[in-house]
Amino acid sequence: MAPVNWGILGAAKFAREHMGPAIHAASGARLAALATGSDDKFAAFSKRFPDLRRHTNYDALLADPGIDAVYIPLPNAMHVEWGLKALDAGKHVLIEKPVAMKAGEIDALIAARDASGLMATEAYMIVHHPQWRRTRMLLADGAIGALRQVHCAFSFDNRDPENIRNRPEVGGGALPDIGVYALGSARFATGLELSDLRAEIEWEGGVDTTASVQGRLGEAGYSGYVSTRMHLYQEVRFHGEGGVIRLTAPFNPNVYDAARIELHRAGEVSIERFPAANHYVNQVEAFSAHLRDGADYPWSLEDAQGTQATIDAVYASGAQT
Known part of the structure; x- marks a missing residue:
């Protein structure tokens, strides 16, 4: 074909x-x-x-x-x-x-x-990476027991006033740029919606530069932050009654660091690595496969709308500091 x-x-x-x-x-x-x-x-x-x-x-x-x-x-x-x-x-x-x-x-x-x-x-390329499909499976299979807390962090330092991330007229801001990952990944992995959101948002030149968010994800608590004014860092943790799942390079694998899932249970840590995975290539191949033979595609406009509605709620609840 x-x-x-x-x-x-x-x-x-x-x-x-x-x-x-x-x-x-x-x-x-x-x-x-x-x-x-x-x-x-x-x-x-x-x-x-x-x-x-x-x-x-x-x-x-x-x-x-x-x-x-x-x-x-x-x-x-x-x-x-x-x-x-x-x-x-x-x-x-x-x-x-x-x-x-x-x-x-x-x-x-x-x-x-x-x-x-x-x-x-x-x-939304991260849903095409095997570390996120594996995380979703681990959570669904109860690998860490009842989920109690989810924490997502994503930051980098970009103070260039000409960069589109710092220009309000073209839709800049930390939440549009990387909040989609910190919030959307939690939704994708758990299949749950965020609620009871409370946020503190820092603004500079008309764009949000740091947002700290707390809320609920089903029966679990959610906490996270995104920033374009902090040292480069990213991590996601799912903490359950029987263990912890930790992703060390959840959003930019093989750029920020190697993709790795740590599963902490009963004093033991098992590690899965994904050195060859390229989520951008996987995304294009999944798109082509969907057009060719109707293969399932893991992220829809409705999924994107759910994450954007969450971001809208974060803005609405955020106290500007």
Whole structure:
């Protein structure tokens, strides 16, 4: 069967360093085109992907009959607009997280997806990593007994005022950028929704830079923080009555650190490692498999909307400091 031909809207650094190579490496996929008005940015891509076709604007790429699916790594505030345009143009679409700035904005994408019969979802790559599928299985199987506490931490230090994460007009902020991981991963692993949320949020230049969150996750307590003004760090712990599951590189495996699950029980620690897994490649292959034969895909727009609704609730409960 012919591969899925992908186009990328915008020459984002993340697309050049991660998703472009993932599409190129994935079975059942082909990186075919890039839309950018910048000669220099296209040159940086074409050095890695010599056969890449260029369009100088986004609409031209969407009109390209040789493109089956579009990856959208544009600034957060542009995701819904261009996701809808891609669906209207008859393209399947993978939209970088967060899909939207408010949960209600995702309704339009869900409606367009359903009306078109096309595939549309969020690029929430961690659910394609085997460490998260394994964690979900361990929790479901009762490996640590009744779950009592969940803790998620994700931080890095980015004070560049020109970086999109620090620009409110394009949807910057710590919660949109990495809160989707600290909150969404807990939802995915447990299958539960967060409630009774209480937050303290620090703001700088119109964007949230640190958010500390507490709440409930079913019968368990939840605590976590995200920050773009703290030392680089990430960790997730699930603490039950009979043990602890600890993920040491939950969100950027093989970049932050090696992916590892530690299972602590009765004075013993067992460790599982995943040195070869690339969740970006897995994500593209899962997308292609879904288009090819209807294979299950682990993350929907409705899943993304649930996480965004949680982020909306965190903002609503947060005391600005």
